[in-house]
Each structure stands twice: as C-alpha cells, then as structure tokens.
Amino acid sequence: xxxxxxxxxxxxxxxxxxxxxxxxxxxxxxxxxxxxxxxxxxxxxxxxxxxxxxxxxxxxxxxxxxxxxxxxxxxxxxxxxxxxxxxxxxxxxxxxxxxxxxxxxxxxxxxxxxxxxxxxxxxxxxxxxxxxxxxxxxxxxxxxxxxxxxxxxxxxxxxxxxxxxxxxxxxxxxxxxxxxxxxxxxxxxxxxxxxxxxxxxxxxxxxxxxxxxxxxxxxxxxxxxxxxxxxxxxxxxxxxxxxxxxxxxxxxxxxxxxxxxxxxxxxxx
Ligand SMILES: NC(=O)c1ccc[n+]([C@@H]2O[C@H](COP(=O)([O-])OP(=O)(O)OC[C@H]3O[C@@H](n4cnc5c(N)ncnc54)[C@H](OP(=O)(O)O)[C@@H]3O)[C@@H](O)[C@H]2O)c1
Numbered sequence: 001x002x003x004x005x006x007x008x009x010x011x012x013x014x015x016x017x018x019x020x021x022x023x024x025x026x027x028x029x030x031x032x033x034x035x036x037x038x039x040x041x042x043x044x045x046x047x048x049x050x051x052x053x054x055x056x057x058x059x060x061x062x063x064x065x066x067x068x069x070x071x072x073x074x075x076x077x078x079x080x081x082x083x084x085x086x087x088x089x090x091x092x093x094x095x096x097x098x099x100x101x102x103x104x105x106x107x108x109x110x111x112x113x114x115x116x117x118x119x120x121x122x123x124x125x126x127x128x129x130x131x132x133x134x135x136x137x138x139x140x141x142x143x144x145x146x147x148x149x150x151x152x153x154x155x156x157x158x159x160x161x162x163x164x165x166x167x168x169x170x171x172x173x174x175x176x177x178x179x180x181x182x183x184x185x186x187x188x189x190x191x192x193x194x195x196x197x198x199x200x201x202x203x204x205x206x207x208x209x210x211x212x213x214x215x216x217x218x219x220x221x222x223x224x225x226x227x228x229x230x231x232x233x234x235x236x237x238x239x240x241x242x243x244x245x246x247x248x249x250x251x252x253x254x255x256x257x258x259x260x261x262x263x264x265x266x267x268x269x
Contacts, residue, residue: 001052007195017055019243030063065106116146144168226256
C-alpha cells in the first residue's frame with residue numbers, strides 16, 4: 001500500500017479507502033437490525049485493513065456503522081482513519097451532537113477521525129453545524145471536519161465560517177464518467193491542500209462493464225476496476241473510496257496502487 005498526506009491533516013493515509021454504502025434495501029434492513037451478508041462484508045473490510053488500507057468511510061445514513069464496528073474490532077484504533085457523516089436534517093447544534101453521539105456508539109469508538117456534513121443544508125444550518133463541529137474538535141470527539149456534495153462557493157463559505165479549524169477533506173463524486181470536479185473542485189483542492197475523497201470511483205460498478213474501459217484495461221493487462229482507480233490517482237489530492245463487499249475485489253483494488261502506468265497514457269484515457 002502507498003500512503004500520502006491527507007489534505008492539511010498532518011497525517012498520512014492510504015491512497016485508497018473503503019466505502020460502506022451498500023444499497024437502499026440494505027439500509028432499510030440494517031436499520032431494523034439485520035446486517036445482510038455481514039460476515040462477507042466484514043471479511044472484505046478486514047482484508048483491506050490487513051493489506052494496509054486505513055480509511056473506512058461510512059455515514060449515519062448507511063446503516064453500516066455497526067458493521068464497521070465489528071470489522072475494526074481487534075485492530076489498533078489509532079491505525080484506522082474513520083470517516084462518517086451527519087445527515088442534513090441534523091445540522092442544528094443539539095441535533096448534530098445527538099447524531100455524533102449515536103455514530104460514536106454505533107462505531108464503538110471514542111472519536112471520529114473525519115466528520116463530514118453529508119449534503120449541504122441552508123446557509124444558516126451549515127454555519128450552525130460547522131461551529132458545533134469546531135466544538136466537537138475541541139472536546140476531542142472528532143479530529144477533522146469535512147464536507148460532502150458541496151460546490152466550490154459553499155466550500156469557500158464554510159472555510160470562512162470556521163474560526164479555529166479548516167476543512168480537511170471534501171467528498172464528492174468523481175470517476176471516468178463524471179468529470180465535473182476537474183473544472184474547479186480538483187484544482188482548488190490541489191492548491192489548498194484539501195483531500196478529495198472520490199466517491200463512486202467505479203461509477204457504482206458501471207465502469208467494470210464499460211466496453212471502452214474493458215478494452216483499454218485488457219491492452220494494459222490490468223482489470224477495469226484497477227484502471228478506474230489508477231486514473232483517479234493522477235491527482236495528489238484524490239483518495240478513491242471504492243466499496244467492495246467481496247475480499248477478492250478489495251485485494252484487486254489494493255493491487256492497483258502498485259501498478260505503474262505512465263501518466264501520459266492515463267491522461268489520454
Ligand atoms: N458522500 C456521498 O454522498 C456518497 C455517495 C455515494 C457513495 N459514497 C461513498 O463512496 C463509496 C463508494 O461508492 P459506491 O459503493 O456507491 O460505488 P463504487 O465504489 O463506485 O462501486 C461499487 C461497486 O463496484 C464493485 N466493485 C468494487 N471493486 C471491484 C472490483 N475490483 N471488480 C469488480 N467490481 C468491483 C462492487 O462490487 P462488490 O460490492 O460486489 O464487491 C460494487 O458493486 C460508498 O460505499 C460510500 O462510502 C458517498
């Protein structure tokens with residue numbers, strides 16, 4: 001595994017992480033207490049941790065926090081970088097602290113490494129949430145603050161709102177089929193040292209079935225998933241967070257990191 005500076009955090013993280021959003025039905029059943037296929041999903045997360053991945057991404061919405069708790073049992077907590085997210089209807093100070101407390105309980109941890117606002121709320125509620133998150137940093141409940149699905153204007157606004165901290169990471173969609181962040185978000189993150197966690201790095205699995213991607217990856221003697229991940233890693237700020245619920249997929253994704261493909265070829269794609 002390779003590691004690099006995670007935004008302005010002063011800590012190094014594995015260049016890829018692991019997502020834990022499964023599907024809408026999984027969320028519904030998980031909220032009712034049934035973690036479908038839990039054993040395989042836990043094995044997959046552990047395969048990733050054993051191979052050196054240290055970022056695990058979840059959210060209060062996903063229903064996967066209890067699964068992550070089981071997966072990380074027995075691993076040194078300070079070797080894992082946990083990110084979770086607060087839903088936009090929970091941005092009022094008191095509500096945010098309640099959400100945070102529940103996430104901590106479900107994850108079985110005393111602190112969250114990166115706490116993100118999952119989607120932007122109104123200007124006022126974003127502000128209230130960010131100030132509450134600063135207090136959570138102060139009390140040691142979270143280490144870093146992040147934003148997900150925010151546009152550049154709102155990211156700049158959020159950074160102005162923060163008094164003592166900065167935005168460490170953003171989390172937005174970025175993959176070979178969705179290149180919008182290249183216009184403004186990625187150049188901004190590169191310049192400002194903000195980590196960009198790329199969600200849907202495999203376009204929710206669609207890239208694996210794309211004829212062009214399959215053809216190019218065959219020529220390069222790698223797999224479509226590996227090509228999709230390597231292509232994202234051209235940016236220093238980017239940390240793709242593919243979700244894989246099968247250990248063999250996680251291992252394949254981990255191996256991508258060590259494959260050397262000249263940047264010119266990746267840029268051409
Ligand atoms: N902030 C947000 O609003 C937001 C939104 C969406 C997602 N996310 C985060 O981003 C993560 C990733 O997104 P995602 O899970 O929706 O999509 P994704 O990672 O783009 O794709 C997941 C799909 O790719 C498959 N896959 C993974 N590795 C593979 C491999 N080596 N070969 C073949 N297939 C492979 C998975 O199959 P298996 O599961 O069968 O292994 C799964 O079907 C989420 O889990 C979540 O943590 C954040």
